Amino acid sequence: MPNGSGDALLAALRPVVEGLAATFGPACEVVLHDYRRGENSVVAVAGNVTGRRVGGALSEIGLSVLARGDDAANDLNYVTHAPNGRVVKSSTMPLRDADGALIGALCVNLDVTALRQAGDLLAAMTGAAPPALPTTTFTNDFDEVVDAVVRAGELACGKPVDGLNRAERLVLLRALDDRGVFAVRNAVTRVAARLGVSRSGLYADLADSRRTDSRRTDSRESDSREDTRR
Numbered sequence: 001m002p003n004g005s006g007d008a009l010l011a012a013l014r015p016v017v018e019g020l021a022a023t024f025g026p027a028c029e030v031v032l033h034d035y036r037r038g039e040n041s042v043v044a045v046a047g048n049v050t051g052r053r054v055g056g057a058l059s060e061i062g063l064s065v066l067a068r069g070d071d072a073a074n075d076l077n078y079v080t081h082a083p084n085g086r087v088v089k090s091s092t093m094p095l096r097d098a099d100g101a102l103i104g105a106l107c108v109n110l111d112v113t114a115l116r117q118a119g120d121l122l123a124a125m126t127g128a129a130p131p132a133l134p135t136t137t138f139t140n141d142f143d144e145v146v147d148a149v150v151r152a153g154e155l156a157c158g159k160p161v162d163g164l165n166r167a168e169r170l171v172l173l174r175a176l177d178d179r180g181v182f183a184v185r186n187a188v189t190r191v192a193a194r195l196g197v198s199r200s201g202l203y204a205d206l207a208d209s210r211r212t213d214s215r216r217t218d219s220r221e222s223d224s225r226e227d228t229r230r
Contacts, residue, residue, distance in 0.1 A: 005098035010034055013095075013106060014044050020108060021046035031107040033058055035066060038185035039142035041104070049109045050082055050138030057142035060149060060179065061092055062105060067180030070102050079112070080136040087116040088136070109138075146190045149181055161195050169195065170209040173202075182206065 029047030
């Protein structure tokens with residue numbers, strides 16, 4: 001959807017992408033996302049840390065930004081593992097148009113693998129266990145991001161998605177919804193295929209999961225007000 005102020009902001013940031021990457025050198029990658037483009041959100045990239053290219057997909061981090069919507073805030077200096085084994089230190093800065101609506105994000109990724117290895121060696125020498133890092137799926141294929149999020153849901157449920165009953169599937173859909181998966185255009189089709197259900201069936205289940213979650217939220221708020229009165 002055309003948006004003059006959003007388009008102008010993204011256009012103004014394109015040279016910033018190149019400038020930041022050049023300033024920090026070959027260990028740095030800067031990625032510019034336009035969330036209005038759905039799954040193909042990458043509109044500019046400089047450097048090569050995650051292997052993303054123009055037209056590539058947003059990661060689970062991007063999904064979490066979408067899930068927070070207009071309440072999204074800067075997420076700075078978080079460290080994750082990329083699937084290729086690299087340790088990546090990143091910052092994600094949401095971008096908004098003149099009306100304050102979330103339209104994209106500017107992401108800076110630094111390959112700190114060598115530094116992490118040195119830190120792990122020092123930790124091993126002192127007997128301290130290095131902290132575990134979460135894995136983020138940096139990819140140009142949104143299907144791989146969906147698969148990663150569904151796999152995380154499988155682990156939480158304790159069984160594969162094709163073994164879930166409907167109540168368990170609603171719990172999984174609520175978790176995927178909370179992570180921003182369904183904020184991406186065409187995500188429903190991909191998740192339906194992954195879960196082995198029809199598109200219309202997934203829409204119905206998603207609506208039920210949202211109604212159930214809304215009732216639970218209303219109940220919690222009611223209980224909270226009752227506790228306050230007590």
